[in-house]
Amino acid sequence: MNPSMLVKAELRRSLWGVAAVSLALAMALSLGVGVSMTERAVRQGTARAGDDFDLLVGGQGSGVQLMLGAVYLRPQSLPLAPGSAVAAIKQQEGVAWAAPLTFGDRWNRSPLVGTTTDMATLGGKRALAEGRPFAARDEAVIGAGVPLRLGETFTPLHGQASVSRDEHAHVRYKAVGRLPRTGTPWDNAILVPIESVWEVHHALPDDGHGGHELPIGHIFQDQAMRDRLPGVSAVVVKPESIAAAYRLRSHWQTATVAAPEGKPVNMQGVFTGEVLTGLFATLGDMRDIMGYMAWAAQAVALCGVMLTGMMAVAVRRRMLGTLRALGAPRSYLVLCIWCVVSVGIALGALGGLLFGWGLAEGLSQVMFRQTGIVLSPRPTLVEGAFAAVSFALGSLCALLPACMVYRGAAGREE
Secondary structure: OOHHHHHHHHHHHOHHHHHHHHHHHHHHHHHHHHHHHHHHHHHHHHHHHOOOOOEEEEEOOOHHHHHHHHOOOOOOOOOOEOOHHHHHHHHOOOEEEEEEEEEEEEEOOEEEEEEOHHHHHOOOOOOOOEEOOOOOOOEEEEOOOOOOOOOOEEOOEEOOOOOOOOEOOOOOEEEEEEOOOOOOHHHHOEEEEHHHHHHHOOOOOOOOOOHHHOOOOHHHOOOOOHHHOOOEOEEEEEEOOHHHHHHHHHHHHHOEEEOOOOOEEEEEEEEHHHHHHHHHHHHHHHHHHHHHHHHHHHHHHHHHHHHHHHHHHHHOHHHHHHHHHOOOOHHHHHHHHHHHHHHHHHHHHHHHHHHHHHHHHHHHHHHHHHHOOOOOOOOOHHHHHHHHHHHHHHHHHHHHHHHHHHHHHHHHHO
16 A cells, blocks of 8 residues: 555645645754854854954953954944054064054044054055055045945044944045945944044144154154054054064064153053953854753654644544454554654754754844844754764654554554
8 A cells, every 4th residue: 555645645634734734844953053153154254254364452451352353343432542553563673563542533434543554455455456555634435335426525433332323523524435344343444544533633743844744654763753653442463473462462462652751551452352362262152052952842743743643643543443344454543643743854854954044144134234244054964963963863853743643553453
């Protein structure tokens, strides 16, 4: 006898029950799949965002806050490093290039970053997507996602909080260049000369000999001004080699630089990769906890599958008895019941992969809107193995109602 006819008939008869079983399994599986894919995408996206930030130097404090502020442009209360530290870093052996960063203003939702042209071109290694680097204090280089066209002008707002509407009415910047798209928060940034940020906030010193008119970036080379420069939020340092990177980090971990008022400021140097490794370890712990929760939900769903199958067998006991009386062997009935339940489990495993992928894509979009980091979740063999194990366990659970049919048929024969 061909069991496929009975299986098809039973699937049509129990369509809503099979759909409920599949949905329960899919929802339970999607949690583990979504967490796994999102966690991996977050690792890749955040690591990519930190690729151009080998070493960060700033005032002594939290390395995590320094990285969040400098790399991911998250508003942070960072201790200022003396501006003279920038000149000292630029003169050190083993430094390919170094760029200061200052924060505090914005335009719409785009943070203004006071820096030098080295940050825009990565020390001359990166070409702009459009235009040219800024060459005057009223010029700006905009990120790929900033809604401005080259040649347009804009007035910055004071402060990083979106609730502030206090304009710097006496300042207008002109967009002269655009950064290439990177899929990082810097796609939404606006880079302006650091001298203009200091000047807007009345912090730029005057040497009495036209110091305000120094060419962009030359302020750190002027002997008369370097010791009187205002503070910077961070300094991005590109070492020439790995050995130079460790030597520079070791130096700035214990260095002290005098502020303009003569007060010594303790410094810190951090590798972005090391800070990310620590955050990834925490993220991995959270992933493990979510994974345990996913397996627990899967176990509950599988118990539901067994109970549903047992109830279905009990309801159809008379029909199964009739089939047995018509000559259907016990193995035939067992196979039919197992196939019906396994079809629901297979659909649940496939649905779990699709729902989990959709969940990961949704979380990625939320994170992109919040941070500007582009995440690309993709299923791998890890998620495939998770779904396969769930299907295998479900198929084993389907044997219980099938065994009930076998024992019931054997009892009637006796």
